Amino acid sequence: MDEQKKVVTRFAPSPTGLFHAGSYRTALFAYIFARQNNGKFILRIEDTDKMRSTKEYEDNIIESLKWLGLSYDEFYRQSDRTEIYKKYIKKLIDSGHAYVSEETPKEAGDRAEVIRFKNPNKKVAFDDLIRGKIEFDTTELGDFVIAKSIDEPVFHLVNVVDDYEMGMTHIIRGEDHISNTPRQILIFEAIGAKPPIYAHIPLLLGKDRSKLSKRKGAISMTEYRNRGFLPEALVNYMALLGWHPADDIEVLSLEQIIKDFTLDRVQKAGAIFDEEKLQWFDRQYISKLSDNDFHSKASAFIPEWLKTDSVRLNRCIVLLREKVSSFGEIPKLFEADGELGFVKELKSYTPDMLLWKKNPSKEAAAANLKQASESLEAIPDDSFTAESIKNSIWKYAEEKGKGDVLWPLRMALTGQDKSPDPFNSAFILGKVESLTRIKYALEKLS
């Protein structure tokens, strides 16, 4: 059977900054396309700019891709491939497609001699898989620089040589590269190669609608990880920036996206990265977590004082699950003014705050608290759970009015006007502490 050429795509970042959403989304699309075609996905570090490239940023790219679950089949680093580029530069010079040019340096670091590509000055057209036919007149590009010296090639040259050498079939990259494409096609032609298929995806935009970049405060993937976002949420959300499935189901695993993805459903216009929706996705994925997974992933965000109190910590987990839309929100909940601040310490409150707004009677509040206290007291220590606490009080509360009983109790236990229900609050605190706090409240009312 005549097999079609195996799809090869790549992600080719320059290690000059922390890996952020803009780069990630490009990598994601190239990865998805390769995987759905059973093709090859290559990571290529473009570090020809020695001044700005660092190992630290390279590591950050690699770690981020790993965290987000994008695996690559081959890895290259351009600084390891100087000899290959040298060969091509020589070939281009020999064939008359490039020449050594004498220059008048304009800036510090400029060379007096560089290698320029001899522009044939013609019209170049290509069919972009997303945008259709794009045509340029390359005349205005002039004879552009392809190397600072025989050992120091720059972007256009290395990019083309590598894409050719690595057998790239599809170049899936950001729209900001559209205007580089004619130059690169010219180089492909000069080395006697057929240009690959291009697909320029729209850019990710910041709130001001300009290209998301490090300088504009783009948030790095590492920071999202540090803030406790789940990689599945990031992947899912970013895949939906510029692409949309045929139906309306948006919560999708990477596997599902790979199955459903098509380039012709990719948007042409840029998309603003909206953290609110990311939060929503994160919540969706948190709610799918098993209790064990939730516990272990939340662990890094639990304050130290609570970690040493494993009994209370375990009792808090259930509540955490329903309060949090990303793990990074956990520490704040346990701060003094957070909803779970009462776990560490009773917040100070005034006697008025114990009174239910619909029946602000001190006598009623005191009587109900007293009854609640007795009910809790009667529960055996080893069955002091949210469930049993509720059972012991519920009937009484329904008789006297739930607000009349529950509000003062919750306030007595937490001292907060926003908090979990009194049953869970008492459960977290434990019998002894709960009774102590109720007693303290009763003193305030007398």
Next chain:
RNA sequence: GGCCCUAUCGUCUAAUGGUUAGGACACGGCCUUCUCAAGGCUGUAAUCCGGGUUCGACUCCCGGUAGGGUCGCCA
């Protein structure tokens, strides 16, 4: 400014000549409820403008306008 790309609710988007222009996030209301969330129901909200083509345009064409990208010995 030259060249290139783009244009549907605030945001992400669906609808590839015929829909009451659909969904999601956010926002508002209601329900639930001792509070706050969550959850359920529900509401407000969009085809940039002007010309064509057509029986009929979000959809096709042209012109504006607006936004973006790019014009490096960065990638």
